[in-house]
Amino acid sequence: MTADTLLPALTASARHAVHPAADTDCSCATEDALLADRDDGTVVRHGDTVAKAHAPDTDPAALARRLSVSADLPGVLLPPLDRAPAALLGRQVTLWPYGSPVDPDTPDAAPWEAAATLLARLHRAPVPVGLPPMRGPLKAARAIGRLRAAGPHPGAAAVLRAWAGLPDWARAQAPMAARALCHGDLHLGQLVRHPAPDGPWLLIDVDDLGAGDPAWDLARPAAWYACGLLPPDAWLRFLTAYQDAGGPAVPAEGDPWPALDVAARALTVQTAALAVAKSAAADRPLDEVQQAVVDACDRMSGESPELGQGFAT
Incomplete structure (x- = not known):
C-alpha cells in the first residue's frame, strides 16, 4: 500500500x-x-x-x-x-x-504548566484492568535498532555505549514497574486546545499509553534541560507545576533527579540514536541540537550512574 x-x-x-x-x-x-x-x-x-x-x-x-x-x-x-x-x-x-496545536513559533508561550498539570492528573488516575504496558522503552529500543541499521557514523559508538549502560527495563528487555497510567511519548506536540482555537489544553496520541513508570513522561523535558536544550526557567515551571498538582513521579520536595535519571538518560539515547540514524541516511553532519544529545551520550559513558544536574556540564 x-x-x-x-x-x-x-x-x-x-x-x-x-x-x-x-x-x-x-x-x-x-x-x-x-x-x-x-x-x-x-x-x-x-x-x-x-x-x-x-x-x-x-x-x-x-x-x-x-x-x-x-x-x-x-x-x-x-x-x-x-x-x-x-x-x-x-x-x-x-x-x-x-484541536489547535502548540505554536512552535512562540516558544516563550509554550504551555509547560498545562502539560505538567495534565500529566499529574493522568498519573493519578486509576490504571484500568487489562491496559497494555506503556510503550516508551519499546520506542527507545526501536530507535537503537534504526541506528544499528543505518550504517557507520562517528556518533554511533557513544550512543551505543550509553545505551548499554541503561538497566534492562529502560531497554525494553525486562518488565517496567506498572506504577501509574502513563502517556508514553510526552512532548509539546502532544497537546492541543479543544474546542479550537481557545479551549483548554488536552493530551493527544494514545498509541503509547499504558501502565508504567510515570518518570518516563517527564523524561524528555528533563533530558532537554540536562542537555542544555531547555532553559532552566522552563524546566522549573514544568517541574513545579507537576509537583503542585500532586504528580507521583517525583518527590513533592527535594532533588527530583534520582527518580528521573534513568528515564532521562533513555530519552537522551533515543533522541541521539534517531539523530545519528537520520544523519547517516542523509549523509550529512549532525546539527547543533543533534550534536548536543550525542555529546551527552558520550558524557554518560564516563559518569557515575546518576547524571543529576551535572548532566549538561
Whole structure:
C-alpha cells in the first residue's frame, strides 16, 4: 500500500465522519489538510474532524483499550469520536475532534504548566484492568535498532555505549514497574486546545499509553534541560507545576533527579540514536541540537550512574 492509496481513503473517512449522509466526494467548501505523514502514523483533517491511520503493526485490541481510556478521562485526554478503531487498507484508523496545536513559533508561550498539570492528573488516575504496558522503552529500543541499521557514523559508538549502560527495563528487555497510567511519548506536540482555537489544553496520541513508570513522561523535558536544550526557567515551571498538582513521579520536595535519571538518560539515547540514524541516511553532519544529545551520550559513558544536574556540564 502506498501513500497514493492511503491518503484518499483516509481523507474519505474524515469526510464521511463530517457528512455521513453525503457521498465521500462531497463538494463542501471545507478544505482537506494533511497534518502528519510519518512511518508511525498519517493524519488528515476535514473540517473539525481528524482521521488518523496508525502504524501498520498496531494491535487493534490494544488500541481499542487505549481509546476507551481516552474517552473515560475527559479534561485530561482528547476523547475520540469512536471507542473502536476501524480497519482501512490494512491500517487501524481512528477519528478525533480537531484541536489547535502548540505554536512552535512562540516558544516563550509554550504551555509547560498545562502539560505538567495534565500529566499529574493522568498519573493519578486509576490504571484500568487489562491496559497494555506503556510503550516508551519499546520506542527507545526501536530507535537503537534504526541506528544499528543505518550504517557507520562517528556518533554511533557513544550512543551505543550509553545505551548499554541503561538497566534492562529502560531497554525494553525486562518488565517496567506498572506504577501509574502513563502517556508514553510526552512532548509539546502532544497537546492541543479543544474546542479550537481557545479551549483548554488536552493530551493527544494514545498509541503509547499504558501502565508504567510515570518518570518516563517527564523524561524528555528533563533530558532537554540536562542537555542544555531547555532553559532552566522552563524546566522549573514544568517541574513545579507537576509537583503542585500532586504528580507521583517525583518527590513533592527535594532533588527530583534520582527518580528521573534513568528515564532521562533513555530519552537522551533515543533522541541521539534517531539523530545519528537520520544523519547517516542523509549523509550529512549532525546539527547543533543533534550534536548536543550525542555529546551527552558520550558524557554518560564516563559518569557515575546518576547524571543529576551535572548532566549538561
